[in-house]
Amino acid sequence: MKKSLFIAAVAAMFVVSACNSNGSKTENGVATASDSTEVQSVRGVWNIENIVVNDTLSVRPAEIDPEATQSFIFDVDGVVGIKTNCNSLGGSYAVKGDSIRFENMFCTEIACENMAVEDMLKQVLPNVATIDFVNDSTLRLNTTVDASYIVLRKAQESK
Numbered sequence: 001m002k003k004s005l006f007i008a009a010v011a012a013m014f015v016v017s018a019c020n021s022n023g024s025k026t027e028n029g030v031a032t033a034s035d036s037t038e039v040q041s042v043r044g045v046w047n048i049e050n051i052v053v054n055d056t057l058s059v060r061p062a063e064i065d066p067e068a069t070q071s072f073i074f075d076v077d078g079v080v081g082i083k084t085n086c087n088s089l090g091g092s093y094a095v096k097g098d099s100i101r102f103e104n105m106f107c108t109e110i111a112c113e114n115m116a117v118e119d120m121l122k123q124v125l126p127n128v129a130t131i132d133f134v135n136d137s138t139l140r141l142n143t144t145v146d147a148s149y150i151v152l153r154k155a156q157e158s159k
Contacts, residue, residue, distance in 0.1 A: 046152035051120040086112030
C-alpha cells in the first residue's frame with residue numbers, strides 16, 4: 001500500500017511539473033525557449049528598428065522615411081516577407097532553438113532615391129544565424145561572420 005502511494009505521488013509530481021513547464025528559460029538576460037515556443041515568438045510583423053553592419057555603418061529606417069513602415073513578416077508556414085520604403089524581399093525561414101536560417105531569398109529591384117535599407121539588408125541578412133529575444137517586443141537577428149545584426153520591434157496589433 002505504501003509503495004503504491006509513493007509511486008502515485010511521484011507520478012503526480014511529474015505530471016504537475018510537466019504542466020507548469022513552458023520550456024522557456026533566461027540566459028544572460030536574454031529569453032530563450034523551446035523550438036515550438038521560439039517559432040511562435042518569431043511569427044508576426046516586426047518593424048525594422050536598426051540594421052548595423054559595424055561600429056561606423058548602420059541605418060535606422062525611421063530616420064530615412066518616418067512615414068513608411070519597414071518590416072519583416074514571419075508567416076506560420078515558414079515564409080518571410082520584408083517590406084522596405086522601396087523594395088520587397090522574401091523567401092523562407094526556419095527556426096530551431098536560437099538558430100535561424102533564411103533560404104531562397106529574392107528582392108525586387110526598383111530604383112529608388114534612398115536604398116540604404118535594402119543595401120544593408122542584402123549585406124547582413126545572408127549571414128544571419130541566430131536570434132535573441134531581448135524582451136517580448138524586441139528581436140535581434142545576429143550574424144556569425146562579423147558583429148553585424150538587425151534589431152526588430154514587434155508591431156502593434158490593430159484593434
